Amino acid sequence: MARRDIATLFRTPWIIISRSLAFIIQLFVFAYLMSGLITSYHGFFGYYAVGSVVATVASISFIIGYDIFEEAEEGLLDYLLTLPIPRREFIIGRALGGAIRAMIYTIPMFVIVAVLENFANPLSLLAAFLDMSLLAFGVTGLSITVAVSVRSANRFDVVLALLELAVSRASTALYPFNYLPGYVQAIAPYSPVTFAADSARAALTGFSLDVLGVAGLVAFVAIFLGLGATFYFRRLEGGVYA
Amino acid sequence: MSAIHLIPRVIERDVKILFSDSFLIGIMFANFCIDLFVTAATFGNLIGSSYFLRIAPGSNLITAMVAAFQSGRDIWREKYIKDLASYLLTLPIPRKVFALSRITGGVARSVIATFPGTLVISYLYGILFSPRLIEAFVIVGVFSLGIVGLSIAVSAFASTVEVFATVRSAIQLYLSFLSTIFYDVSLFPAIVQPIVQTNPMTWAMQAFRALQSQGSTLYPIAILVGPSLAFALLGALCYLWYTKL
Numbered sequence: 001m002a003r004r005d006i007a008t009l010f011r012t013p014w015i016i017i018s019r020s021l022a023f024i025i026q027l028f029v030f031a032y033l034m035s036g037l038i039t040s041y042h043g044f045f046g047y048y049a050v051g052s053v054v055a056t057v058a059s060i061s062f063i064i065g066y067d068i069f070e071e072a073e074e075g076l077l078d079y080l081l082t083l084p085i086p087r088r089e090f091i092i093g094r095a096l097g098g099a100i101r102a103m104i105y106t107i108p109m110f111v112i113v114a115v116l117e118n119f120a121n122p123l124s125l126l127a128a129f130l131d132m133s134l135l136a137f138g139v140t141g142l143s144i145t146v147a148v149s150v151r152s153a154n155r156f157d158v159v160l161a162l163l164e165l166a167v168s169r170a171s172t173a174l175y176p177f178n179y180l181p182g183y184v185q186a187i188a189p190y191s192p193v194t195f196a197a198d199s200a201r202a203a204l205t206g207f208s209l210d211v212l213g214v215a216g217l218v219a220f221v222a223i224f225l226g227l228g229a230t231f232y233f234r235r236l237e238g239g240v241y242a
Numbered sequence: 243m244s245a246i247h248l249i250p251r252v253i254e255r256d257v258k259i260l261f262s263d264s265f266l267i268g269i270m271f272a273n274f275c276i277d278l279f280v281t282a283a284t285f286g287n288l289i290g291s292s293y294f295l296r297i298a299p300g301s302n303l304i305t306a307m308v309a310a311f312q313s314g315r316d317i318w319r320e321k322y323i324k325d326l327a328s329y330l331l332t333l334p335i336p337r338k339v340f341a342l343s344r345i346t347g348g349v350a351r352s353v354i355a356t357f358p359g360t361l362v363i364s365y366l367y368g369i370l371f372s373p374r375l376i377e378a379f380v381i382v383g384v385f386s387l388g389i390v391g392l393s394i395a396v397s398a399f400a401s402t403v404e405v406f407a408t409v410r411s412a413i414q415l416y417l418s419f420l421s422t423i424f425y426d427v428s429l430f431p432a433i434v435q436p437i438v439q440t441n442p443m444t445w446a447m448q449a450f451r452a453l454q455s456q457g458s459t460l461y462p463i464a465i466l467v468g469p470s471l472a473f474a475l476l477g478a479l480c481y482l483w484y485t486k487l
Contacts, residue, residue, distance in 0.1 A: 014408035021412060025419050033425045038288045070403070073323070157315075158269045161308075165273060169280045179287040184280050 001085065001093020006101040008067060015063060016105065023056055023109050041176055049113045050204060051173035054132060054197045057106050058173075061136045062164050064098030065143030068232075069156050091144075091229045098140035103133055119204045127203035134217040135196035139167075141224030148228075148235045173197040192220040245339045252340060256347025259316060260354065266312075267355055270305055274359040277301035285424075298366055299450035300423035302359035303385060303443060307417055309355035310386050311410050313348030314393025317481070318406050321397070331485055341481040345474055348390030353383050367454045377459050378450070384463060385446040388470030389417075391477030398484035417443040442469045 027049060035045040071077040080090070110129070119125060146163065150156040168174065170184050171193035180188055188194050199213030260267065278301035286294025320326040333340070353360075364370045364378050392413060400406035420434065421443035430438050438444055449462035 014402075014404040018408040018411040022415055025415050030419050030424065033429050034285075036429065037293075037425060040288055044288075152263060155263055155265055155269075158266055158273075158312075162269050162273055162276075165276050169276050175284045175288070179284055181279065181283040181287065184284070 001090055002097035002100060005064065005067070005094060005097025006104065008097075019056065019060060019105070020109075023052060026052055027112075041179065046117050046205075047176060047201075048174055049117060050128075050201055051175075051197050053106060053110050053113050054135065054193060054200055055168040055173045056109055057102055057132045057136050057196070058139045058168060058193055059164055060102035060105050061098060061139035062143045062160055063102075064094065064140050065147035065156075065160055067098075068094065068144060068147040069150075087233060088229075091232050094232070095137065095140050095144065095225055095228060098143070099133065099136040102136040102140070103129075106132065114204075117204075121204075121207060124203045124207055127209065128200035131196045131199040131203065131214065131217065134214070134221055135192055138192050138217065138220040138224050141221065141226070141228035144228035145224060145231050148231045167191055167193050171197060190216075192217060195220065245336050248335045249339060249343045249346065252335070252343035253347040253350055256313065256316075256344065257350055257354065260312075260351045270309060270355050271358050273308065274301050274305040274356070274362075277304055278359075278362070295366060295454060296451065297423055299363050299447060300418075300443075302356055302363050302382065303423075303446050303450075304414075304418060305359050306352045306356045306382050306386050307389050307414060307443075309352040310348060310389035311393045311414075312355075313344070313351055313390050314395075314397040314410075315406065317344065317394055318397035318400060318403070321484075322401075322403075327485075337482055337485050338478070341478045341485075344481065345387070345390050345394065345477055348394070349383055349386045352386035352390065353379060356382050356386075363450065364453075367450075369453055374453055377463075378453060381446055381449045381453075381459065381463060381466070384466050384470050385442055388442045388466075388473035389413075391470075391472075391474035394477035395473075395480040398480035417441060422447050440469065442466055442473075445469075 031045050031048040031052070035048070038044045041047070068077075071080065083090075085093070110132075113119070114125060119128075142163070143160065146160055147156070150159055171188050171191035172180070173193045173196075177185065177188060195210075195213040195216035199210040199217065202208045202210040202213070278298060282294050282297050282301055285297060320330065330340075331337070335343075360378050360382055361370065364375050367378075369375055369378065393410070396406055396409045396413075400409060416437075420430075420437055421441040422438065423443060427435055427438045427444070445462045445466035449459045449466060452459045452462060
């Protein structure tokens with residue numbers, strides 16, 4: 001199942017093209033030009049570069065929800081459920097596939113940022129990669145939860161886009177905490193994207209381990225992977241897709 | 243009933259589709275709020291409070307863009323998912339009139355979806371209780387016209403939802419980051435400046451900024467009309483082409 005989901009993403013080059021284009025334009029146009037305007041925060045480009053990789057991991061991890069929703073809408077799920085695979089393995093496979101493909105996809109971007117910002121310590125790179133992997137697993141679970149909870153196609157599309165926007169913007173991935181508006185500062189510390197971004201930055205720039213961030217990520221993964229699996233299992237067994 | 247009298251019926255149908263899911267309108271407003279009160283407010287803190295007001299209309303125009311693309315997506319869904327296109331084309335209305343009505347319906351939807359956002363921006367610019375409020379809605383309408391045209395053109399050629407979503411993302415990137423929402427055109431490399439200067443978002447932003455500075459919006463709107471009409475015409479032609487298939 002996981003291999004199928006990985007192959008599905010790479011068989012649809014359109015998604016890869018659009019997200020890569022978004023990353024390149026955001027980094028080399030938006031962040032570059034904005035860093036010239038922002039004088040109150042030194043090193044905005046570097047800050048944004050790491051954050052944009054973390055935000056991209058979250059963004060790609062959300063795609064599994066679109067796949068699951070479309071499969072149900074187009075009737076492909078009926079076929080998948082006839083395959084000789086136990087339901088639990090089917091669901092775990094979907095979650096694994098969604099997260100692994102997000103990480104495979106983000107590696108080239110991570111390499112670009114590492115080269116640009118001279119991140120060369122292998123342990124720091126590994127720690128940041130693990131942070132992002134945890135985020136990918138958690139967001140995959142969140143996306144599956146939404147995909148099996150929302151019924152209307154239009155509504156699903158917009159809800160997922162909003163959720164994607166909210167978890168990235170209401171976090172410290174793209175903007176430094178001290179400059180966020182007060183009401184965002186109140187929620188940003190609890191965002192899984194903040195956990196991943198802060199932890200990755202601590203590893204890459206400070207060569208340290210952000211224990212709180214890692215613990216937050218593990219809790220996020222446990223909650224949403226569990227919730228996603230439970231909701232998906234209930235939908236399948238309840239015959240909602242039949 | 244003459245064909246002209248059928249135009250409001252088609253527009254009404256498109257608007258009803260928007261209101262069939264009022265939750266969707268709420269979500270679009272939430273999207274606008276995140277753009278304005280998180281992104282723009284943060285950049286206001288990073289650069290200066292005047293910068294917040296400078297980029298604020300961008301949040302509303304991005305919402306207009308999202309709403310406009312929903313129209314194209316609905317037309318795509320009618321064709322590939324709901325199998326409604328054949329039925330709609332049997333209705334007693336000339337194709338050209340039908341195509342123009344769909345575009346007008348899309349513009350109406352965008353203006354409705356951005357109605358609260360336009361009011362918020364007008365409040366921030368101090369024109370909420372001034373006749374200039376009408377100009378704010380005109381800017382959103384003219385801008386939406388072009389984007390609805392583009393989204394219908396994309397829906398005519400996209401055979402899968404992935405292709406539609408990819409082209410939509412590319413257009414959204416062009417409109418958002420290669421325009422003057424965040425930075426002045428002079429900051430771009432000389433080779434990119436013509437792309438920025440022909441971007442409809444650039445002129446929609448200039449028009450809104452003219453409202454803020456109590457200047458005339460005539461010049462930026464006059465320029466915005468050019469690409470908007472061109473994109474609307476493209477959308478109409480693509481829609482007519484696809485109805486012949």
